[in-house]
Amino acid sequence: MDDAPANAAFIIRGITTKGARFRPSDWADRLAGAFAVIDPNNRTNYSPFVQPTTLHGIPCVVVDKKLKTVDPNAYRFLQTFAETNELQTDNAD
Secondary structure, three states: OOOOOOOEEEEEEEEEOOOOEOOOOOHHHHHHHOOOEEOOOOOEEOOOOEEEEEEOOEEEEEEEOOHHHHOHHHHHHHHHHHHHOOEEEEOOO
16 A cells, blocks of 8 residues: 555554654554454454555554544544654644
8 A cells, every 4th residue: 555545534654753663563563453353263354443554665554533533542542652652643633
């Protein structure tokens, strides 16, 4: 995926504000996995609100703006995660 969905409230990029790559390399899958469910076939089904992706070669998490209404605490958690880890974000509000 090269472009963020138009409905994204914000994107958490795997690059710090100082330009370093965020580690571990699978951080986006792990973060999105916290909001995922495991189906009966043992497959991970990511939340429609929190999706791991890669944008321009950088692991990212795209957060749907609807999450802010559906689960404000989860939305704040994701914002705080980005701020605490000094990650670059787009459209954070």
